[in-house]
Amino acid sequence: MDQSLLVFMTVAEKHNFTRAAEALHMTQPAVSQHIQALENSIGTKLLDRSNKHVRLNKAGEIVYRHGKEIEGLYTRMQRLVDDLMHTASGTLSIGASYTFGEYVLPHAIAYLQHHYPLIKPTITIGNTKEISSLVAGGQLDIGIVEGALEHDKLHAESLARDLMYVVTSSSHRFGKDEDVSAASLRQETWIVREEGSGTREVTERMFLEQGLNPSSRMEFGSTQIIKESVEAGLGISLLSHWAVRKEISLGTISKLTIGGKPVEREFSLLTQHHQQHTKAAEVFIGILRKRKGWPEQA
Structure with missing residues (x-):
């Protein structure tokens, strides 16, 4: 350089x-x-x-x-040359949106480190727009974001289906139920993520599809504070099963479907168009595709 x-x-x-x-x-x-x-x-x-x-x-x-961008290209060039003579090793820059990055990615990284200890990953967490921009600019090798994405510099591959549920405190009046009607949720206080969040986008779409227009809402900027608030009985929310699986297993949060089905969304794997991957990137993409080390959704 x-x-x-x-x-x-x-x-x-x-x-x-x-x-x-x-x-x-x-x-x-x-x-x-x-x-x-x-x-x-x-x-x-x-x-x-x-x-x-x-x-x-x-x-x-x-x-x-x-x-x-030039620095990213130079680094990738050097790693590709190194790969010709070495096993998968070196740095690997990964970006992910919040739900995947905070609740799924650590498990995949743990699997990577156990089987490929010479690969040194760095993690960036951000919203879909931020992560896609960094991948397109060559500052990240791989991105995982919520939903489908169209970008002239990026290849997007469907990676995983995320199941989302209405969650309540276990002491809530619906805490022992497994399924509820949309009408029964209209008077509840809903706790939602901030504008621009992928979880918020899915929540708003669910409201529209189910004919819900809650008059009582609270908006919080992180999933963790929403979980704590739901546990405390402040309201209900729509969250990924990955985000609440521990609380469900502990019995502090209950999950509900509306009309017998969870809400679904997709996570996409982002890479640059026509990008030649390093061995480290190829290995990790393979882990993601085969869901090795991931927590399962029930």
Whole structure:
């Protein structure tokens, strides 16, 4: 990778020439020379400098963003060459949306580490838009997101079916039931995820399909606080079985279907179009496809 571009990216991330020089084990004048050489090559200034801070200008933001993509391509190139002579090893960057990333992915990673200890995974958790953008930009090798996705740079493969249930406290009036009618849930307080969440999107779709329009709602920003609130009797919610399987086994939360069926959604596996995978990525994709190490849904 071009040394001047690497120096520029380090300065942008450290916001300071001195700290960048320390991180790169270079002198500060050498850092300045690399920045000047890159700016001369590009044909414009890339940084706004002050006495205390260094910030990217508009041109610098463009160069930095594409520099991260180049860095990802260079890293992948090096790993592919290394793979020609070695077994599956090295870094593997994985991104996932919240439900899969917090409740399913750790089990798959544990299986990976047990059978392929030379692979060193890094995990990024975010919403579908964030993860797909990072995969498309080459900053993640693999993404797992909720629902189907169309993106001109990405290949999306259906990976898993997620079963979602209405959940209540075990002491709730429906806590001993297995199935309820939509009409019986209209007066309940519903606890929902924030706008933009995949779980929220499925919940709103369920409301529409079942003719539900709850007048009492609470909106929380994480599944964990929703589970705690349901256990405390604050209301009911729609959550993935993966997210509540422990609480169900402990008997603190009960799951219900509406009309005899759980709500279903899909998780998709994202990779770049025409991307040549490293052995580490191939191994992990195989684990995901075969559902090795995953918790089962009942």
